[in-house]
Amino acid sequence: MYVGALRLDLYMPECRSLKEKRQILKSIIDRTRNRFNVAVAEVDKQDLWQLSSLGVTCVSNSEYAARETLHRVDRSVRALGKAEVLDSPITIFTP
Numbered sequence: 001m002y003v004g005a006l007r008l009d010l011y012m013p014e015c016r017s018l019k020e021k022r023q024i025l026k027s028i029i030d031r032t033r034n035r036f037n038v039a040v041a042e043v044d045k046q047d048l049w050q051l052s053s054l055g056v057t058c059v060s061n062s063e064y065a066a067r068e069t070l071h072r073v074d075r076s077v078r079a080l081g082k083a084e085v086l087d088s089p090i091t092i093f094t095p
Contacts, residue, residue: 006055056073
């Protein structure tokens with residue numbers, strides 16, 4: 001069993017309030033969950049208007065599959081254009 005973790009550090013320059021930030025993040029989170037069947041949560045910078053960190057995790061039977069799923073999530077969030085991805089490190093945990 002392999003557990004993959006992706007941290008997406010996002011910058012949203014157009015956000016002028018936490019309400020706007022929540023709308024953008026909800027859209028990104030819902031789309032990512034539905035499209036890739038992964039767990040997604042805001043893990044840091046909840047009180048900042050223009051910055052956010054999302055944690056994305058998946059479980060797989062191979063390291064390659066976990067890493068590929070997280071790479072596809074990263075590319076998908078970048079392609080949405082709703083937020084600029086500042087950093088996106090991937091970590092794979094093995095038993």
